[in-house]
Amino acid sequence: MVTIEGLDRDFTCDKGDLILRAALRAGLGFPYECATGSCGTCKYELLVGHVEDTWPEAPGIRLRDREHGRYLACQSKATGPIVIRVRLDERLRPPIPPRRSVATISGRIYQAPGYSELKLQISDEGAEFLPGQFILIEFPGLTGARAYSMSNQPNTDGVLQLHVKAKQEGIMSNLLVSESPIGTKLIVDGPYGHAFARLEDSRPVVCIAGGSGLGPMLSVAGALALTPLASQRSVDFFYGVRTPAEVCDLSDLRKQAEAFGRWGLHVAVSDKPDNSWNGLVGMIDQIVQVHLPMPWSNSLFYIAGPPPMVDAVVRVLLTCQVSHEQLIFDRFY
Ligand code: FES
Structure with a gap:
């Protein structure tokens, strides 16, 4: 007690x-x-x-x-x-109290070098979470848990979809991205996180994703596209990675975005690319500063990515008269 x-x-x-x-x-x-x-x-x-x-x-x-x-x-x-x-x-207070379940790796789609989209099947339960939230995964034989955000929508089929990036010294991330076979059993605990979609909020939305922060932003944008407000909504989606090879498949996002009244997709790489890249180049905080249409004072900003990226974006937004109330983010440590 x-x-x-x-x-x-x-x-x-x-x-x-x-x-x-x-x-x-x-x-x-x-x-x-x-x-x-x-x-x-x-x-x-x-x-x-x-x-x-x-x-x-x-x-x-x-x-x-x-x-x-x-x-x-x-x-x-x-x-x-x-x-x-x-x-x-x-x-x-948690909108959905977390619970602990057994899950099985049921599918894996290679997205980019070191990135996979992973499907987990929860046994006998629905996948109950709010878009933007994360789960904690415990892997048999490994100590501790790691946090991964869902990239799909809540569903009664018990399917959790995650965008996982292999980290250099991340044993679990490497197991999830490529090494553990389909059928491997894990423990999942969740949902957790405060950076979930505010579906009733009608303000223009800006989603800003860095690296594996793409997953929760896909979930948030997908959920917004399903609401009755979608056709009146303005959404700008910023996505930054280091190199062109790391850009994940955005075709589902592009399809969902057809529901929005106004839509802008801004994909940027931070390392100097070769001539085959014709997208934006720069750190995502700078890209937002240059390419997000004004005014910003009435928008809601969802941000997901590594802490330095989130901090840099938050700094830029706050210096441009965006208030704390407009910012929704969880940092990935
Ligand atoms: S919530 Fe416990 S250290 Fe971050």
Whole structure:
């Protein structure tokens, strides 16, 4: 049992469950962003009892925090009844409480060197999530979980589609992109994330994706295209990768975009390309600055990609009088 100081309710933490996940399963607005130990957003102070720290070297927590009895909720488990101090936020209550399921790799489409579109089949359940959210994957034999966003739409068939990029030292990403055979079983836990599509919001939309941030932006744009507001909506979609070879297939996106009243697709590469590339060249934050039609003050911006890319885009937007309220993003660590 976990008691939050000053709150008139407790929540149960099943044996072996992480404190953050248990809190969200209970529907609480526990603060978090990455859910994988990197950002430090889920820190809490342990007042009574003991916890097991599942990743003592996690980059999201410093020695100074430890000296003050602070832990990461996404990397600690209660070993008995505990009392913690953390500030909950009603706005962070999960719209769909996460759950843990077994899934099977059911398909894989090669997209670009080091990129695959992966299909996972959840056993006996629908794929319930909001477009833009992510799941945590645990691979048999590997320690810890990795976060991957869905690129498809929620469905009753239990299919999760993910855009996965192989990282140089990422054992799990390499297994997912190419090495593990179809039929491999995994654990998926989700949905997580606050950067989901606000389908009722009628403002012009700008989606900005860097690298594997393409997945959640495809899901958001696809969901917007299915709403009754689509024909009145203006959508600009920015997608940046390093080289032309890394540009993934956008044909489904182009088809879905026919539903929008106004549509702009801006694909850019950051490394100097050879003569065969006739698209945009530059970092995606600079491309947005130059190619996004004004005014920006009434648009909603969805951003997904590696933290330096997201930070650079956010900086540009804020200096151009976009407000925090207009920005929706989760950083991929
Ligand atoms: S949410 Fe726990 S460290 Fe990021």
